[in-house]
Amino acid sequence: MKKLLAMVLSAACAVSALAGCGANPAPETKAESTADNAKAEESGADSGSAVRGKTFKIAIDQAFAPFSIQQDDGSYTGIDVDLIHAIAEQEGFTVELQPMDFSAIIPALVSGTIDGGLGSMSITDERKQTVDFSDSYYDSGLALVTKADSGITKLEDLEGKLLAVKEGTQGALWAEDNKDKYGFTISTLQDSASTAMAVRNGQADGLLEDFPVISYQIKIGEQEGLRVAVEAVNTPGGVGFSVNKGMNQDLLSAFNDGLSKLKADGSYDKILANYEG
Template sequence: MDLSKKLIAGLMLSACVLALGLAGCGGQKAAGPAKETVLKVGSDTAYAPFEFQDEKSKEYVGFDMDLIQAIGKQIGAKVEVQSMNFDGLIPALEAGNIDAAISAMTITEERAQKVNFSKPYYKSGLTIVVKSDNNVIKGFKDLEGKKIAVQIGTTGADEAKKVKDAQIREFNTAPEAFMELKAGGVDAVINDRPVNDYYIKEAGGKDAKQVGDPLTSEDYGIAVAKKNTELAEKINKAIDELKKNGEFDKIYQKWFGTKS
């Protein structure tokens, strides 16, 4: 190779290094920053104290919201919450529109045929709420022939439909069911006990009261698509770690006043 060719080759090599830096001279692209993992989570965000929108900040808050954020941090994912009606959560999982659903969802055999559930993270039960001056309804048997408000797609709705001659009014959210009770449109509401507790607490016990013993004992779980066993395993591991390091109890105590 003569001097001129060596000079040209050297100039080409210098230009290549300057243009592509660490990427090299072969059309290879420089490696960019690792893409952030996003966990798309669906929730019915009108179900205090589990998930609801803060009036001031407009952020989604509640026990479930704190828990899923902690789980996301544990598995190294950014959590993005999508608000949707409760009865649309499982279809959204099946369609792949969301990765997980956390919404005070009771683990049932019927639902477990469609989705994978995490291990239980909360134990609940259904209770009856009536107006404070109602002394007729004292338990489940007294609901026969009465008007009952429920949230659509919930186990409360399923239980209400078992009541003989009852007139069932289904609403998209729990607050709507309570508003109907307050307005006198129904005689009772059947819903999860912690949600009923929170409603009565916020109302100062003036508008409503709970009657009778819990109708059921229920476990809440986080749902993922049936085929997404890997994510279900990661969530279960995260729940175990959060319980072990005390973070779960901190979140629980924040919203319910006691340790889990």
């Protein structure tokens, strides 16, 4: 009897399998599962997927035209501002700008107050000990700026002179490294406006500033009475977007990916063209 029942059940299962009725679907094979997983990973593999929909606090230098320019209504434009907004749109995240003194950007990154920093920050080995940098998004060298009637035309003319520099900048580092070579002394000030005022008022003989910054300011009439005495104080170096070391790597990758896309489609050049002569 048991044998007969087994034979009936076996036959019923065979018919059911042929008809496709009442049977659970066969489990997918390992190969099928792997292929499906690969497709899923590929569909979400763009660097923006990890940051999409998120909001990041991004620091900019509060007064550093043409990289950051405050408008009458309090909003900001400039190379840094337009670039980070374009990358955010490309990668699907939102930016909350945090204007601050340049010297406060790295401490804010380290403390976690902000997620990323701009400010035309030169990529240096010293800074790499504290922050991680993106690919360079601009090449910027230092210029020596003096009063229009100073008579200074070369670095050797700085002997016995007082040079104003902005705290925490590449200019401040260069001045410290070269003060003995050229025989000048240094006055370290809080921001670019203070260094320009010191030169204009005769409290300093010259200042060091990023060439694209000071040339833009002179061009639009913001630095009346000043001139670029030496265009290339040092070899132009790259500037980068920064995050706290080992942190926010998805944001860093998204910045690099977005920057690459903007360069490829011509948007990057259009942003620069808005601020360069």
